[in-house]
Amino acid sequence: METFKEKFRNRYNLSETDVQTLLNHMEEVCFKKRDVIVREGARNTHLYLIQEGIWRGHYTKDDVDTTIWFASEGEAAFSIWGYADNSPSLISIEAMSDGKAYCISGKSLNELCSSCIGLANLGRRLMEHQLLSMENWLITAGSPRARERYLTLIKETPELLQHVPLKYIASYLWITPQSLSRIRAGIRTYKD
The missing domain is CATH 2.60.120.10 (Jelly Rolls)
Known part of the structure; x- marks a missing residue:
């Protein structure tokens, strides 16, 4: 490391x-x-x-x-x-x-x-x-691919999820916290 x-x-x-x-x-x-x-x-x-x-x-x-x-x-x-x-x-x-x-x-x-x-x-x-x-x-x-931006962000800096409130991550991605919750739920569903 x-x-x-x-x-x-x-x-x-x-x-x-x-x-x-x-x-x-x-x-x-x-x-x-x-x-x-x-x-x-x-x-x-x-x-x-x-x-x-x-x-x-x-x-x-x-x-x-x-x-x-x-x-x-x-x-x-x-x-x-x-x-x-x-x-x-x-x-x-x-x-x-x-x-x-x-x-x-x-x-x-x-x-x-x-x-x-x-x-x-x-x-x-x-x-x-x-x-x-x-x-x-x-x-x-301005990209409609918020899911891809989110996945890239957590791939590059996975520790964000441990320390940063989701509202700040949503703000960075230019989406609402509710949209981020839907994206995260969709990713969990896809993995299951």
């Missing part, structure tokens, strides 16, 4: 040395389930590397809470607005389970990146992954 370091290294194509250099400059922080790491409307320039746990990025508009991403072990999580522009975040980031992460401020990360080409490329890769993730979310959101 891959450790969170190996997952991070492989996901962002970093050398072991670069990962260790980054971790040496990061602080380990612990979060409890439901802790808000980044609050919508607040500035947060930090980059987090999730060691344990599941986080979700979401926003609220017209009293509707919409999940736009989930992140788990070995993934980086951050507010793109704070990280790239030092502006207030348009999303909140919330812990869905107890967990640990490594944290570094944007300023410290920029200083570190100026001295290491491997870590300088990390910034580009973070943005590439962020753009791909958002584009995928937007494209699949």
